[in-house]
Amino acid sequence: MITLTIAGSDSGGGAGIQADIKTFQELGVFGTSVITALTAQNTLGVHGIFPTTVQFVEAQLKAVLEDFNVTAIKTGMLFNSEIIECVAATLKNRGLPLIVDPVMIAKGGASLLQQESIQALKNKLLPIATVCTPNIPEAEVISGRSIHTEQELFLAAQDIISLGVQCVVMKGGHLAGDKAIDAVFIKGEVPFVLETNRFETKHTHGTGCTFSAALTAEIAKGKSLQEAVLEAKKFVHLAISNPLNIGHGFGPTNHFVYRQLEGKCDVVCH
């Protein structure tokens, strides 16, 4: 199985391309990459961004797609409208599962997507996406609604599905409470929730990238959306709850532990 991640590089190794490739590897799929931007980043924050030219994004896409039999693709940090439009035009009509993690702002506050690119994300990329995995602030930006209640969460998910996405996973890492809850909306099906205990830690850098990469790996293996989101939730929960304590700030998660524990993790599904 071969996957492709189209995302930014995190020199600190906890998020972006690096988190994706590590996750693919741990889940037994071969990862390829298209790098949209270099970030000078560590556990203390994003210190610089150097975007790739759209011509070179296109060259990387061509090189990977003309040689490898890719079975699922994910996007992360896309940075600007030109890159989004290039990615969407290249992937349109290929019929491959596309997982869009609509990365906008790093936890430290750095902007990883230019504000004026939201329309390109909504109008070009999401209509060809299989799954979109927003956290709550990203879902608010895409849907244009503030999300404080279950009803607002449901309506925001419907708004995103109406853009053409088949499945929306609303990641609840930013919600308060002692549970880490993600709500899964699949077009035409009854929504469900995946729930684990919330692990008290500051080392959550790259959780969203890791979750969406695990989801992509499982979809590449041919798992159903329901099976794939469950396995991705297990992967990220184990990675968060067994921290490595690396760096002086908000550290990365533990990408090794899922394999070491053979994926054993309690997730409540209701």
Ligand SMILES: Nc1ncnc2c1ncn2[C@@H]1O[C@H](COP(=O)(O)OP(=O)(O)O)[C@@H](O)[C@H]1O
């Ligand atoms: N402290 C935590 N304990 C357990 N799970 C968490 C914790 N923080 C986030 N998660 C889980 O990590 C995944 C990524 O969520 P989130 O942190 O919201 O994404 P992002 O990095 O895009 O903001 C979700 O499955 C979420 O429930």
Ligand SMILES: Cc1ncc(COP(=O)(O)OP(=O)(O)O)c(N)n1
């Ligand atoms: C290069 C790069 N891509 C994405 C992110 C954001 O990752 P995320 O999983 O949302 O985690 P935080 O950075 O928000 O902790 C990133 N930082 N860098």
